[in-house]
Amino acid sequence: MLEGLLLGIENIAQPFHLLLLFLAIAIGFLGGATPGISGAMLILILLPITYGMESIPAFLLMTSIYAASVYSGSISAILFRTPGTPEAIATVFDGYPMAQKGQPGKALGIAVTSSAVGGIVGTIILMLLTPVLADFALQLSSPEYFALAVLGLTVVASLSDGDLVRGLIGTLLGILIASIGIDPLTGSDRFTFSSIDLRSGVGLVPILIGLFAVSEVLRKASENNSIQQKMEKLKIKILDISLFRKISKTITRSSLIGTFVGILPGIGATTASVVAYSEEVRWSKDSKKYGTGVPEGIAAPESANNSAAMGALVPLLALGIPGSVTTAIILGAFVLHGLQPGPMLLANEQELIYTIFIGLLIVNIMMLFFAKPFISMFQHILKVPYSILGPSILIFCFLGTFADRNSMFDVWMMLLFGILGFYLAKIKFPVATIVLGVVLGPIAEEELRKSIQIAGGDYSIFFTRPISAILLLLAVVVLLLPVIRKVLSNKK
Amino acid sequence: MKHNFVLSIVTIILSSIFLIFSLQIPSSDLPGQIGPRGWPVAVLLLMLMLGIILLIRSLKEKTDETIEKSDQITKTEIKEENSGENVESSPGFPRRHWIIMGVLLLYVFIMPWSGFPFATFILSLLSAWLLGMKKKVNIFIMAFVSSLVFSFIFITLLRIPLPRGINLFENISLLFQ
Numbered sequence: 128m129l130e131g132l133l134l135g136i137e138n139i140a141q142p143f144h145l146l147l148l149f150l151a152i153a154i155g156f157l158g159g160a161t162p163g164i165s166g167a168m169l170i171l172i173l174l175p176i177t178y179g180m181e182s183i184p185a186f187l188l189m190t191s192i193y194a195a196s197v198y199s200g201s202i203s204a205i206l207f208r209t210p211g212t213p214e215a216i217a218t219v220f221d222g223y224p225m226a227q228k229g230q231p232g233k234a235l236g237i238a239v240t241s242s243a244v245g246g247i248v249g250t251i252i253l254m255l256l257t258p259v260l261a262d263f264a265l266q267l268s269s270p271e272y273f274a275l276a277v278l279g280l281t282v283v284a285s286l287s288d289g290d291l292v293r294g295l296i297g298t299l300l301g302i303l304i305a306s307i308g309i310d311p312l313t314g315s316d317r318f319t320f321s322s323i324d325l326r327s328g329v330g331l332v333p334i335l336i337g338l339f340a341v342s343e344v345l346r347k348a349s350e351n352n353s354i355q356q357k358m359e360k361l362k363i364k365i366l367d368i369s370l371f372r373k374i375s376k377t378i379t380r381s382s383l384i385g386t387f388v389g390i391l392p393g394i395g396a397t398t399a400s401v402v403a404y405s406e407e408v409r410w411s412k413d414s415k416k417y418g419t420g421v422p423e424g425i426a427a428p429e430s431a432n433n434s435a436a437m438g439a440l441v442p443l444l445a446l447g448i449p450g451s452v453t454t455a456i457i458l459g460a461f462v463l464h465g466l467q468p469g470p471m472l473l474a475n476e477q478e479l480i481y482t483i484f485i486g487l488l489i490v491n492i493m494m495l496f497f498a499k500p501f502i503s504m505f506q507h508i509l510k511v512p513y514s515i516l517g518p519s520i521l522i523f524c525f526l527g528t529f530a531d532r533n534s535m536f537d538v539w540m541m542l543l544f545g546i547l548g549f550y551l552a553k554i555k556f557p558v559a560t561i562v563l564g565v566v567l568g569p570i571a572e573e574e575l576r577k578s579i580q581i582a583g584g585d586y587s588i589f590f591t592r593p594i595s596a597i598l599l600l601l602a603v604v605v606l607l608l609p610v611i612r613k614v615l616s617n618k619k
Numbered sequence: 620m621k622h623n624f625v626l627s628i629v630t631i632i633l634s635s636i637f638l639i640f641s642l643q644i645p646s647s648d649l650p651g652q653i654g655p656r657g658w659p660v661a662v663l664l665l666m667l668m669l670g671i672i673l674l675i676r677s678l679k680e681k682t683d684e685t686i687e688k689s690d691q692i693t694k695t696e697i698k699e700e701n702s703g704e705n706v707e708s709s710p711g712f713p714r715r716h717w718i719i720m721g722v723l724l725l726y727v728f729i730m731p732w733s734g735f736p737f738a739t740f741i742l743s744l745l746s747a748w749l750l751g752m753k754k755k756v757n758i759f760i761m762a763f764v765s766s767l768v769f770s771f772i773f774i775t776l777l778r779i780p781l782p783r784g785i786n787l788f789e790n791i792s793l794l795f796q
Contacts, residue, residue, distance in 0.1 A: 292673050293623075296630055299666045303637065303659065310644075310655035317644050317655055318637065341723070348750060349716040514752035515761060518743045521723060522769055530779045538727050546720060554622035572658045584651020 132254070135481035139489060144187055148486060151188050152493055155195025156501050159211045160203055166196030166212055166453050170460070182464050183479055187486045189460055190440070193453050194246060194490045197396060197436040201238040201429055202502060206231055209340040209520065213331065214396040214432040216562055217404040219339060221417060221424025228420050236367055237425045239498040241378050245430030246491030248382035249389065249437030254484045269577040270589050274598035276571035280564070281602040294560045301564020302571075304329050311569075312576055324536035332531040334565055337544025338551075338558055340524045344517050345549045374426040377407055385431030389438025396435035398566055401559075403431030409605065437487060443468055444480055623677040630670030634663045715749050722746055734784025734792040735774065740766035770795045 138144055158169040170189050177185035200212030205222035218238060225234040280298055307318045308328030319325040381403035388399035407427035408417045417424050436453075443454045461468050466476065473480055528541040551558050582588035590596045641663060647654025726742040733741070743762035752758050773779045774795040783792035 292669055292676070293626070296626070296666060296669050296673070299662050299669070300633075302662050303666065306659045306662065313645075313655050315645050315655040317659060318640055320640075345716040345720060348719050349714075512752070514747045514750035517719075517750045518746040518761075518765060521726075521742065521746060522739055522765065525726070526769070526773055526779070526781075529781065530773075530777075533780055535727070535731065535782070538730075542720075542723055542727060545723070549716070549720075554626065556626070568662075575658070576653045579651070579653055584649070 131481035135485035151191030159196030159199035217428035225420030249434030273574035297560030302568030341545025342548030385434035389435030399435030400428035627674035
């Protein structure tokens with residue numbers, strides 16, 4: 128391994144590779160911060176450009192853009208309640224309220240520091256434990272994935288502003304939306320109403336942009352501009368030592384959760400950030416403060432999504448299984464470059480793999496230095512009147528949704544979810560629970576059905592396997608925890 | 620709470636309708652297996668149950684004195700919000716968020732015929748005006764520049780196959796190749 132790391136450092140030190148790395152940081156940061164332009168979209172756009180490159184610079188560029196875009200997705204999530212990338216969904220929950228309180232600089236500082244630590248922790252763990260972690264992920268099967276998804280769903284449902292029923296309705300609505308389209312296991316139509324567009328399901332992008340971005344422009348249109356005036360006066364502080372000490376436990380815990388979840392194939396950084404946020408809420412002594420703009424609520428998802436983004440590369444590189452949408456695109460890029468990710472790639476292309484690892488480590492460290500000037504630049508957008516910014520965000524919403532699948536149907540869906548999000552926000556409904564149902568629902572269903580198929584209809588498979596049994600037991604405890612607490616407090 | 624009552628009714632109606640439609644989905648042929656129908660039906664039954672629980676709860680709450688108090692608080696909040704709007708901004712349109720939604724619907728509706736550049740010009744023009752831009756020249760310049768910049772970046776540079784429109788509008792779109 129040491130030999131590989133040295134080769135990686137030697138490769139990165141080449142002027143062309145260094146230049147490429149800086150270029151990737153700029154592109155990734157800019158794209159990630161801009162709502163409607165995701166890391167996946169940037170990689171797709173740049174893919175044809177990399178055809179003419181050698182594999183090392185090509186993948187250095189793509190993986191570095193991937194890391195940088197996850198980083199900066201939080202900027203617009205905090206400032207505009209519009210996640211720059213899907214991975215920054217959970218950052219909205221506390222990042223935006225903190226910005227609304229007139230502390231956007233503090234919120235951005237927490238996000239950058241947490242992201243950097245999460246990214247560095249994730250990359251170091253990858254470099255040291257890739258073979259071990261890959262082996263562990265191989266041991267997990269459908270029952271464990273199902274149990275993990277159920278745990279995620281139950282945690283989310285308890286995150287419902289103290290109203291479990293409304294939270295559960297939101298989660299179930301999300302699962303229902305995700306079940307629209309062709310059934311992945313049998314090919315049967317479900318709630319498609321003979322529509323060709325609905326056969327491919329409702330995309331995550333229109334749901335996200337509609338619920339979080341369009342509804343926000345509508346909300347802004349109906350409210351005052353006082354927050355914008357407050358933001359302009361504030362400065363960003365990236366490394367606030369006393370604050371860092373306060374949230375260091377959260378960052379450590381969330382970085383580890385993020386790396387673990389990221390390594391699990393098919394789950395990705397979006398789920399990791401949500402799970403880390405939920406864990407933070409669950410273990411907090413005062414869970415009600417979450418959603419009001421607390422530092423831990425920003426640190427948890429940000430450290431988790433960056434560490435998970437690194438973790439998601441493990442199943443891709445070691446097993447050839449993508450850990451997320453963006454890594455699935457990177458998998459396609461490998462194939463286009465004549466390389467097949469998997470165990471043989473590690474053996475045959477050690478130089479490439481370790482160059483990627485070193486590149487990712489450098490990107491994560493460099494972000495600490497690049498973030499401040501970039502955010503300062505980005506902050507100038509705040510000085511732009513909303514009569515200019517609002518229409519621009521709406522156009523980005525359209526572009527981001529359309530470009531995802533080149534579909535006007537998705538744009539109509541975005542508008543529908545925009546209206547829904549606006550109305551639900553007005554009645555203080557926990558909108559995030561819908562998204563979580565959409566993300567975790569399909570995983571839960573697919574793995575449940577696969578498990579039952581494997582076990583020949585025997586449902587005890589979930590309890591005879593130790594990891595799935597523990598995870599399901601945890602899920603039951605989590606779901607019953609609010610009830611138990613209530614009973615105990617009544618007794619007192 | 621009034622909101623919970625409406626939410627519960629919507630949940631009950633939605634889950635009931637989808638439950639009826641779920642009967643069209645085939646179930647599993649193999650015993651003990653979960654077919655394509657099993658999962659959505661389970662989800663919808665749970666939704667229906669939760670909708671009924673929420674309905675009962677909201678009906679119970681209606682009679683509570685505490686709800687009357689919270690309603691009063693809500694009314695105060697609405698008053699405060701309205702007064703804030705009057706002080707901080709001068710929207711000119713009391714329900715401009717719905718007008719903007721209408722403009723967005725129009726934008727998407729005309730897009731296949733008018734193409735991206737022209738539709739974007741119209742969207743920028745109307746939404747900038749609705750969001751408070753006053754000078755007509757500024758509104759026009761902003762809309763023109765927005766359409767130009769977005770079309771250049773996303774059609775010319777990024778090669779996204781955005782709708783080009785028909786006839787004259789197609790010719791306008793073809794300026795961005």
